[in-house]
Amino acid sequence: MTSREDDVLAQAAVAALTGQLALAPKPGLPDPRDLDARVTRRDHCGLRWSAKALAPGLAAMAAAARRTGEPTPRLRAELGAIGRCTEHSVGLAGGGHRGALWTLGLLVAAAALHPRARGAEVAQAAKRIAAHPDRGAPRRPSRGSTVSAKYGAAGARGEARAGFPHVRRALDALAKARSAGAGEAEARLDALLTVMSTLQDSELLYTAGPLGLRHVQAGARGVLEAGGAHTGEGRAALAAFDADLHARGWSPRGSAGLLAGALFVDSLPDIRATP
Structure with a gap:
């Protein structure tokens, strides 16, 4: 049975995911502009809808962590079982978000284990959970x-x-962009590009190979070096990068899921301050 604290963490994680989905323009990724394109309308609407289906599973993961109280192999196995059930539920709701579920599930469990943890502390707590193998995972x-x-x-x-x-x-990129005067959406786009610039995205490796991955990483770095999303030159570079990835059909989905994880961790001080 989940508590109010577990539900709050789950809803914050879903809000982080839907906040990531709301950003535009996201190079090669679904965003609100897709609502104007008949061919992708269902994809983006479905992703927003199915994101809500993660909430019960994420709350159950938080409850499991709170009940267990430490990052044990037993907790890792329970999180894996909950995750597989949640994947099924999300599939019935439209699918998607597998990578985000992995990231958010571990971070939600870490936040439940360590209620006072902030920022990198939450990520390190998730590391201790992930260190154990999931013995119930498919072979x-x-x-x-x-x-x-x-x-x-x-x-x-x-x-x-x-x-x-x-x-x-x-x-770190969120904090840097905000301190430089960027708006919230622009700061989040810069954070996404920061992830894209170095992440070895397995989805990109599958669809585009190593050369394609390096092309995406260089494109993301180019936008940041041009000033990022809050400058005129950076916005022009972002638009060109976005058009390039859509034309090639390359989608850096791994970066999107990790940005959702960062937005969740970033929100923890606020949700924990709410009575």
């Missing part, structure tokens, strides 16, 4: 794990076991 390799093994990329599992370094980078 067949996933596409992500196959691609990671082929190219030597860390993948989603490696990202978690390293303490979500790209979530931490995104948090």
Whole structure:
């Protein structure tokens, strides 16, 4: 049974995911502009709808962490089982968000384990949970794990076991952009580009190969070097980068899920201050 605290964490995670979905323009990723394009309208609406289906599973993960009280193999196995059930529910609601569920699930559980943790502390707590293998996971390799093994990329599992370094980078980018006077949407776009600039995205490796991955990383760095989303030159570079990725059909989905994780961690001081 979940508590109010568990539900609050779950709703904050869903809000972080829908906040990521609301950003535009997101290079190669679904965003609100898709509502004007008949061919992708269902995709974006479906993603917004199915994001809400994550809430019960995320609340259950928080409850499991609170009940267990420490990052044990038992907790890791329980989170894995809840995650697989949640994937099924999300699939019935329209699908998507598998990477975000992995990231948000571990971070929500970490936040429940350590109610006073902030920022990088939450990511480090998630690392301790992810260090244990999920013994209930299917034996067949996933596409992500196959691609990671082929190219030597860390993948989603490696990202978690390293303490979500790209979530931490995104948090730093948010703080830097805000201090430079960027609006909230612009700061979030800069954080997304920061993740894209270095992440070894297994989805991109699968669809575009190593050369495509490097092309995306260089494009993201180019926008940031031009001044980021809150400058005129940076916005022009972002528009060109966005058009390029959409034309190529390349989608850096891994970066989107990690940005959602960063937005969740960023929101923790606010939601914990709410009576």
